[in-house]
Amino acid sequence: AGRDYEYVVATRDHHIDPGSHFSEHPDFKDSFPVHCVAGGEGGEFHPHFAPAVTGGKVDAVFFKGAHSASKSGFEGADEQGTALADWLRARGVEQVD
Template sequence: MSRGLIVVDVQNDFCEGGSVPVAGGARLATAIADLVERSAGGDYAYVVATRDHHIDPGTHFSDDPDFRDSFPVHCVVGEAGGEFHPGFAPVVTGGKVDAVFFKGAHSASKSGFEGFDAQGAPLADWLRARGVEDLDVVGIATDHCVRATALDAVAAGFRARVLLDYSVGVASDTTAAAVQDFHRAGVAVSGETPTR
Protein backbone atom coordinates (compact mmCIF):
# COMPACT_ATOMS: atom_id res chain seq x y z
CA MET A 1 0.00 0.00 0.00
CA SER A 2 1.37 3.41 -0.89
CA ARG A 3 0.22 7.01 -0.58
CA GLY A 4 0.18 9.57 -3.36
CA LEU A 5 -0.24 13.33 -3.47
CA ILE A 6 -2.41 15.04 -6.09
CA VAL A 7 -1.66 18.74 -6.58
CA VAL A 8 -4.64 20.33 -8.30
CA ASP A 9 -4.34 23.22 -10.78
CA VAL A 10 -1.66 25.43 -9.22
CA GLN A 11 -1.63 27.58 -12.37
CA ASN A 12 -1.08 31.26 -13.09
CA ASP A 13 -4.69 31.98 -14.05
CA PHE A 14 -5.91 30.73 -10.65
CA CYS A 15 -3.48 32.87 -8.66
CA GLU A 16 -3.36 36.60 -8.10
CA GLY A 17 -2.92 38.39 -11.42
CA GLY A 18 -4.62 35.60 -13.38
CA SER A 19 -7.92 35.67 -15.24
CA VAL A 20 -9.79 33.74 -12.48
CA PRO A 21 -7.72 34.58 -9.39
CA VAL A 22 -8.29 32.90 -6.05
CA ALA A 23 -7.06 34.93 -3.07
CA GLY A 24 -4.07 33.22 -1.52
CA GLY A 25 -3.21 31.20 -4.62
CA ALA A 26 0.34 32.54 -4.96
CA ARG A 27 1.13 31.89 -1.30
CA LEU A 28 -0.34 28.42 -1.65
CA ALA A 29 1.84 27.65 -4.69
CA THR A 30 4.97 28.15 -2.60
CA ALA A 31 3.56 26.24 0.38
CA ILE A 32 2.69 23.25 -1.81
CA ALA A 33 6.16 23.33 -3.38
CA ASP A 34 7.64 23.17 0.12
CA LEU A 35 5.34 20.24 0.97
CA VAL A 36 6.47 18.39 -2.15
CA GLU A 37 10.15 19.08 -1.43
CA ARG A 38 9.78 17.74 2.11
CA SER A 39 7.59 14.76 1.27
CA ALA A 40 8.47 13.39 -2.17
CA GLY A 41 9.98 9.95 -1.77
CA GLY A 42 9.12 10.02 1.94
CA ASP A 43 5.51 10.55 2.93
CA TYR A 44 4.45 10.11 -0.69
CA ALA A 45 5.50 7.32 -3.01
CA TYR A 46 4.25 9.42 -5.94
CA VAL A 47 3.38 13.07 -6.52
CA VAL A 48 1.23 14.07 -9.48
CA ALA A 49 -0.17 17.39 -10.61
CA THR A 50 -3.21 18.32 -12.65
CA ARG A 51 -3.52 21.19 -15.12
CA ASP A 52 -6.53 22.83 -16.68
CA HIS A 53 -5.65 22.60 -20.39
CA HIS A 54 -8.40 24.24 -22.39
CA ILE A 55 -8.63 24.31 -26.17
CA ASP A 56 -12.37 24.77 -26.73
CA PRO A 57 -14.32 23.88 -23.58
CA GLY A 58 -17.63 25.15 -24.91
CA THR A 59 -19.94 26.80 -22.38
CA HIS A 60 -17.28 26.53 -19.67
CA PHE A 61 -15.95 29.83 -21.09
CA SER A 62 -18.40 32.72 -20.94
CA ASP A 63 -18.48 36.50 -21.36
CA ASP A 64 -21.14 36.46 -18.63
CA PRO A 65 -19.86 33.77 -16.25
CA ASP A 66 -21.79 32.48 -13.26
CA PHE A 67 -18.55 31.26 -11.56
CA ARG A 68 -20.12 27.88 -10.89
CA ASP A 69 -20.39 26.24 -14.28
CA SER A 70 -18.99 29.00 -16.47
CA PHE A 71 -15.90 31.19 -16.07
CA PRO A 72 -13.90 33.82 -17.94
CA VAL A 73 -11.39 32.45 -20.45
CA HIS A 74 -8.56 30.75 -18.53
CA CYS A 75 -5.77 28.18 -18.81
CA VAL A 76 -5.78 28.20 -22.60
CA VAL A 77 -3.27 25.80 -24.14
CA GLY A 78 -0.10 27.64 -25.10
CA GLU A 79 -0.78 30.75 -23.03
CA ALA A 80 1.05 31.84 -19.87
CA GLY A 81 -2.08 31.62 -17.72
CA GLY A 82 -2.15 27.86 -18.15
CA GLU A 83 1.40 27.35 -16.93
CA PHE A 84 2.21 26.29 -13.39
CA HIS A 85 2.68 29.21 -11.01
CA PRO A 86 6.38 30.18 -10.56
CA GLY A 87 6.13 29.31 -6.87
CA PHE A 88 5.27 25.71 -7.76
CA ALA A 89 6.84 25.19 -11.19
CA PRO A 90 10.41 24.46 -9.93
CA VAL A 91 9.33 21.22 -8.25
CA VAL A 92 7.82 20.10 -11.57
CA THR A 93 10.84 20.99 -13.69
CA GLY A 94 13.11 19.67 -10.94
CA GLY A 95 11.65 16.17 -11.19
CA LYS A 96 9.79 16.13 -7.86
CA VAL A 97 6.45 15.61 -9.64
CA ASP A 98 6.14 12.15 -11.21
CA ALA A 99 3.44 12.96 -13.77
CA VAL A 100 1.19 15.78 -14.96
CA PHE A 101 -2.42 15.13 -15.96
CA PHE A 102 -4.09 17.49 -18.42
CA LYS A 103 -7.84 18.02 -18.25
CA GLY A 104 -10.53 20.03 -19.94
CA ALA A 105 -9.38 20.35 -23.54
CA HIS A 106 -12.98 20.32 -24.78
CA SER A 107 -15.04 20.37 -21.58
CA ALA A 108 -15.08 21.83 -18.07
CA SER A 109 -13.40 18.74 -16.55
CA LYS A 110 -13.01 19.92 -12.98
CA SER A 111 -11.78 16.58 -11.66
CA GLY A 112 -8.21 15.41 -12.04
CA PHE A 113 -9.69 11.98 -12.67
CA GLU A 114 -10.88 13.29 -16.03
CA GLY A 115 -7.27 14.04 -16.95
CA PHE A 116 -4.64 12.16 -18.95
CA ASP A 117 -0.86 12.19 -18.85
CA ALA A 118 1.34 12.86 -21.90
CA GLN A 119 1.09 9.18 -22.88
CA GLY A 120 -2.72 9.21 -22.67
CA ALA A 121 -3.02 7.30 -19.38
CA PRO A 122 -5.96 8.32 -17.17
CA LEU A 123 -5.12 9.30 -13.61
CA ALA A 124 -6.89 6.37 -11.91
CA ASP A 125 -5.15 3.79 -14.10
CA TRP A 126 -1.77 5.45 -13.58
CA LEU A 127 -2.18 5.36 -9.79
CA ARG A 128 -3.44 1.77 -9.69
CA ALA A 129 -0.56 0.58 -11.86
CA ARG A 130 1.79 1.87 -9.16
CA GLY A 131 -0.07 0.37 -6.22
CA VAL A 132 -1.34 3.67 -4.84
CA GLU A 133 -4.38 3.23 -2.60
CA ASP A 134 -4.32 6.35 -0.40
CA LEU A 135 -4.35 9.89 -1.72
CA ASP A 136 -3.89 13.35 -0.29
CA VAL A 137 -5.42 16.12 -2.41
CA VAL A 138 -4.32 19.77 -2.29
CA GLY A 139 -4.52 22.82 -4.54
CA ILE A 140 -6.89 25.30 -6.14
CA ALA A 141 -9.77 25.59 -5.54
CA THR A 142 -11.16 23.70 -2.55
CA ASP A 143 -14.74 24.32 -3.65
CA HIS A 144 -14.24 23.47 -7.32
CA CYS A 145 -11.46 21.27 -8.75
CA VAL A 146 -10.08 20.03 -5.42
CA ARG A 147 -13.62 19.06 -4.43
CA ALA A 148 -14.30 17.24 -7.71
CA THR A 149 -10.94 15.43 -7.61
CA ALA A 150 -11.34 14.24 -4.01
CA LEU A 151 -14.91 13.05 -4.56
CA ASP A 152 -13.91 11.20 -7.73
CA ALA A 153 -10.97 9.61 -5.91
CA VAL A 154 -13.34 7.99 -3.42
CA ALA A 155 -15.77 7.04 -6.17
CA ALA A 156 -12.88 5.30 -7.98
CA GLY A 157 -12.06 3.24 -4.89
CA PHE A 158 -9.17 5.20 -3.40
CA ARG A 159 -8.99 6.41 0.18
CA ALA A 160 -8.76 10.19 -0.02
CA ARG A 161 -7.93 13.04 2.32
CA VAL A 162 -8.04 16.77 1.57
CA LEU A 163 -5.35 18.84 3.28
CA LEU A 164 -7.12 22.14 3.88
CA ASP A 165 -3.91 23.86 4.99
CA TYR A 166 -2.66 23.32 1.43
CA SER A 167 -5.86 24.23 -0.40
CA VAL A 168 -7.67 27.49 -0.97
CA GLY A 169 -11.30 28.09 -1.87
CA VAL A 170 -13.04 30.74 -3.92
CA ALA A 171 -15.63 31.69 -1.31
CA SER A 172 -16.28 30.81 2.33
CA ASP A 173 -19.82 29.47 1.79
CA THR A 174 -18.95 27.17 -1.10
CA THR A 175 -15.78 26.03 0.65
CA ALA A 176 -17.78 25.12 3.77
CA ALA A 177 -20.26 23.26 1.56
CA ALA A 178 -17.38 21.37 -0.08
CA VAL A 179 -16.09 20.28 3.33
CA GLN A 180 -19.56 18.94 4.14
CA ASP A 181 -19.53 17.08 0.82
CA PHE A 182 -16.19 15.54 1.79
CA HIS A 183 -17.58 14.28 5.08
CA ARG A 184 -20.67 12.81 3.42
CA ALA A 185 -18.62 11.02 0.78
CA GLY A 186 -16.06 9.58 3.18
CA VAL A 187 -13.22 11.92 2.22
CA ALA A 188 -11.05 12.63 5.25
CA VAL A 189 -10.27 16.27 6.00
CA SER A 190 -7.11 17.57 7.63
CA GLY A 191 -6.26 21.11 8.71
CA GLU A 192 -8.05 24.32 9.41
CA THR A 193 -11.06 25.32 7.34
CA PRO A 194 -9.96 28.41 5.40
CA THR A 195 -12.26 31.41 5.32
CA ARG A 196 -11.57 31.77 1.58
Protein backbone atom coordinates (compact mmCIF):
# COMPACT_ATOMS: atom_id res chain seq x y z
CA ALA A 1 0.00 0.00 0.00
CA GLY A 2 1.41 3.38 -0.99
CA ARG A 3 4.40 1.77 -2.69
CA ASP A 4 5.63 1.42 -6.25
CA TYR A 5 5.05 -2.35 -6.04
CA GLU A 6 2.03 -4.35 -5.01
CA TYR A 7 4.22 -6.68 -2.92
CA VAL A 8 7.64 -6.31 -1.36
CA VAL A 9 9.51 -9.34 -0.07
CA ALA A 10 12.92 -9.84 1.51
CA THR A 11 15.28 -12.78 1.60
CA ARG A 12 17.56 -13.63 4.46
CA ASP A 13 20.48 -16.00 4.75
CA HIS A 14 19.58 -18.11 7.77
CA HIS A 15 22.36 -20.66 8.24
CA ILE A 16 21.87 -23.33 10.90
CA ASP A 17 24.17 -26.07 9.62
CA PRO A 18 25.01 -25.40 5.98
CA GLY A 19 27.57 -28.17 5.70
CA SER A 20 30.52 -27.45 3.42
CA HIS A 21 29.21 -23.95 2.65
CA PHE A 22 31.28 -22.73 5.64
CA SER A 23 35.03 -23.18 5.47
CA GLU A 24 38.12 -22.00 7.33
CA HIS A 25 39.73 -21.81 3.87
CA PRO A 26 36.89 -20.64 1.61
CA ASP A 27 37.17 -20.54 -2.16
CA PHE A 28 34.41 -17.88 -2.36
CA LYS A 29 32.67 -19.89 -5.04
CA ASP A 30 31.31 -22.92 -3.22
CA SER A 31 32.52 -22.14 0.29
CA PHE A 32 32.58 -18.98 2.41
CA PRO A 33 33.63 -17.86 5.89
CA VAL A 34 31.02 -18.26 8.61
CA HIS A 35 28.26 -15.69 8.03
CA CYS A 36 24.55 -15.07 8.65
CA VAL A 37 24.23 -17.70 11.37
CA ALA A 38 20.64 -18.05 12.58
CA GLY A 39 20.25 -16.41 15.97
CA GLY A 40 23.51 -14.48 15.63
CA GLU A 41 24.14 -10.83 14.86
CA GLY A 42 25.05 -11.63 11.25
CA GLY A 43 21.74 -13.41 10.82
CA GLU A 44 19.75 -10.23 11.48
CA PHE A 45 18.71 -7.61 8.97
CA HIS A 46 20.87 -4.49 8.76
CA PRO A 47 19.70 -1.92 11.35
CA HIS A 48 18.71 0.52 8.58
CA PHE A 49 16.51 -2.10 6.88
CA ALA A 50 15.03 -3.86 9.92
CA PRO A 51 12.44 -1.08 10.57
CA ALA A 52 10.99 -1.66 7.09
CA VAL A 53 10.39 -5.29 8.02
CA THR A 54 9.01 -4.67 11.49
CA GLY A 55 7.04 -1.64 10.26
CA GLY A 56 5.06 -3.61 7.71
CA LYS A 57 6.74 -2.30 4.55
CA VAL A 58 7.84 -5.83 3.69
CA ASP A 59 5.05 -8.31 3.01
CA ALA A 60 7.04 -11.50 3.62
CA VAL A 61 10.53 -12.69 4.51
CA PHE A 62 12.00 -15.81 2.91
CA PHE A 63 14.73 -17.62 4.85
CA LYS A 64 17.33 -19.52 2.86
CA GLY A 65 20.41 -21.64 3.41
CA ALA A 66 19.49 -23.31 6.71
CA HIS A 67 21.10 -26.66 5.94
CA SER A 68 22.80 -26.07 2.59
CA ALA A 69 24.28 -23.31 0.49
CA SER A 70 21.63 -21.15 -1.10
CA LYS A 71 22.25 -18.30 -3.49
CA SER A 72 18.68 -17.57 -4.54
CA GLY A 73 15.64 -16.41 -2.64
CA PHE A 74 13.68 -18.93 -4.69
CA GLU A 75 15.37 -21.64 -2.61
CA GLY A 76 13.93 -20.15 0.58
CA ALA A 77 10.65 -20.35 2.44
CA ASP A 78 8.69 -18.06 4.73
CA GLU A 79 7.89 -18.85 8.38
CA GLN A 80 4.93 -21.01 7.27
CA GLY A 81 7.18 -23.04 4.96
CA THR A 82 5.83 -21.51 1.75
CA ALA A 83 8.40 -21.25 -1.03
CA LEU A 84 8.87 -17.84 -2.64
CA ALA A 85 7.66 -19.04 -6.06
CA ASP A 86 4.50 -20.51 -4.51
CA TRP A 87 3.88 -17.32 -2.50
CA LEU A 88 4.17 -15.20 -5.65
CA ARG A 89 2.03 -17.58 -7.71
CA ALA A 90 -0.72 -17.54 -5.07
CA ARG A 91 -0.88 -13.75 -5.45
CA GLY A 92 -0.89 -13.77 -9.24
CA VAL A 93 2.58 -12.25 -9.53
CA GLU A 94 4.06 -13.00 -12.94
CA GLN A 95 7.06 -10.63 -12.97
CA VAL A 96 9.63 -9.70 -10.35
CA ASP A 97 12.06 -6.83 -10.30
